Ligand SMILES: Nc1ncnc2c1ncn2[C@@H]1O[C@H](COP(=O)(O)OP(=O)(O)OP(=O)(O)O)[C@@H](O)[C@H]1O
């Protein structure tokens with residue numbers, strides 16, 4: 250046994266007390282701050298559920314066709330969506346999709362500026378990289394518990410947990426994409442007197458866009474991977490079905506809901522990837538591999 | 540914002556004792572340099588690379604100044620100092636009297652937008668934009684409206700011979716075509732000063748020669764000041780009003796092209812000169828006999844080069860040299876030309892040293 254040098258109990262107690270204090274005094278403020286997020290999530294969910302199923306199938310299939318201009322991907326997407334409907338998973342799939350979209354949108358709004366900031370300063374990168382590592386490796390329950398304590402079980406902690414888990418790859422890939430823009434091009438824009446804004450929007454972001462898109466793709470995938478855990482704290486959706494299947498030892502329920510998640514992942518992955526490839530071809534850059 | 544004060548001095552670009560040391564340990568490197576150690580020694584001992592070592596050049600307005608040197612001699616480093624893409628370790632850089640090192644950020648941007656345009660050795664084109672938008676880029680940064688800048692860009696695309704490629708992406712063009720896009724992008728800005736880093740290196744001989752002629756006539760008609768980098772001595776001789784030879788970051792010799800050809804300062808330059816077409820470098824005025832002679836059938840201006848008079852000797856014993864008013868000021872014979880072109884012939888050197896070649900600079 251490792252000898253006990255110091256008594257860590259006061260430290261633990263201090264952490265717990267601090268959290269309780271925050272919950273007691275700041276809970277309302279936090280909840281108010283998170284309300285826009287909740288509004289976003291609810292709006293997306295409402296829109297998805299209010300739209301007739303056949304409209305959604307038609308739109309997503311059309312998007313798949315626009316992304317590839319071939320019949321193969323639209324056919325797969327169409328079959329996958331029909332599967333969700335037939336297996337009585339449609340509503341849960343829409344709830345899960347809404348969570349994923351809300352988390353991805355928030356992640357985009359937060360991550361891209363952070364990635365831009367990181368790409369500009371070595372010091373910032375040195376500080377943020379370990380934080381990103383922490384966000385990706387810390388078991389999600391560790392931060393779920395305090396968020397549930399602050400917000401109570403429900404959609405907000407689920408959304409926050411999903412964002413925390415899904416945002417890091419986008420930050421990293423934004424940073425990488427911006428830093429790997431050909432220095433000769435950057436130099437030319439400097440030589441013509443471009444200011445930092447002109448350089449960022451006119452040169453760096455467009456050239457880093459394929460990498461940033463790869464990051465968005467990663468973020469959607471990570472968000473979907475989070476849905477089972479998110480459903481444990483009240484997000485509902487496909488993850489909730491999986492959870493119930495496990496709880497009731499109803500293998501079929503868990504299996505089909507699980508397959509539903511896979512199906513969603515395939516749809517979003519393939520469609521966003523195809524759009525990314527199309528964009529690369531248009532910009533005329535090499536394919537980005539990560 | 541336009542706080543930069545330019546004065547119309549007799550020097551457009553002045554670099555004084557500019558030293559650039561790449562690397563962290565620049566103080567130690569400087570000390571070694573001061574002690575007279577070579578670039579390789581300094582690099583071995585401190586890990587610092589010497590980019591430029593005590594470079595001083597003066598580029599007169601409306602002049603084509605050529606910096607010439609082998610690969611790695613510091614040419615690109617030198618030209619990047621003029622618009623401060625690189626900060627010097629020490630030294631002074633003045634452009635039309637304005638101290639480039641003292642400029643604040645917005646002054647520097649204004650200076651880069653309106654005063655100097657640059658053509659890059661590695662092109663530096665924007666891969667996500669069409670040729671037309673690439674050429675218009677400098678104007679866009681300057682804030683010129685869309686219609687005006689595209690019109691100007693289209694004109695310059697035509698001038699560099701790329702009409703029909705406006706909609707193409709840079710990657711769809713050959714290296715030489717891309718280089719011409721870079722050229723058009725700089726020319727479209729219509730700045731007083733052009734910085735051209737091996738701007739013709741990727742062109743085939745025919746287009747290259749055409750571009751050189753175009754550059755010379757452009758410079759004559761618009762009075763541009765051009766700092767031109769090349770590793771090709773023939774090119775330097777053809778277009779340069781003045782040439783500086785750079786080696787290991789040190790300017791080894793500078794002067795008019797013919798001075799360098801006729802009196803190379805050291806063996807290194809001598810080696811360049813050996814393979815060069817000297818007929819193209821030497822002006823007839825520097826080898827002619829002065830005075831009036833009987834009326835001649837063929838005559839050339841004093842700025843003509845030996846190259847230009849050679850064909851005339853097929854039909855004439857000698858060729859007259861006339862000034863801009865048509866008065867004869869001297870003559871050259873085929874013997875004089877041959878003597879000047881032959882290397883290491885003492886009589887030729889004596890003749891040259893006695894000649895009043897410096898009269899028109
Ligand atoms: N950013 C840099 N960091 C370190 N060393 C550099 C840097 N840029 C240039 N150098 C060094 O400075 C020296 C001169 O380089 P420079 O690019 O000016 O050569 P050049 O004369 O333009 O050659 P070329 O004809 O091949 O273009 C080289 O030894 C090079 O290694």
Ligand SMILES: [Mg+2]
Pocket residue numbers: 614615616660736
């Ligand atoms: Mg170079």
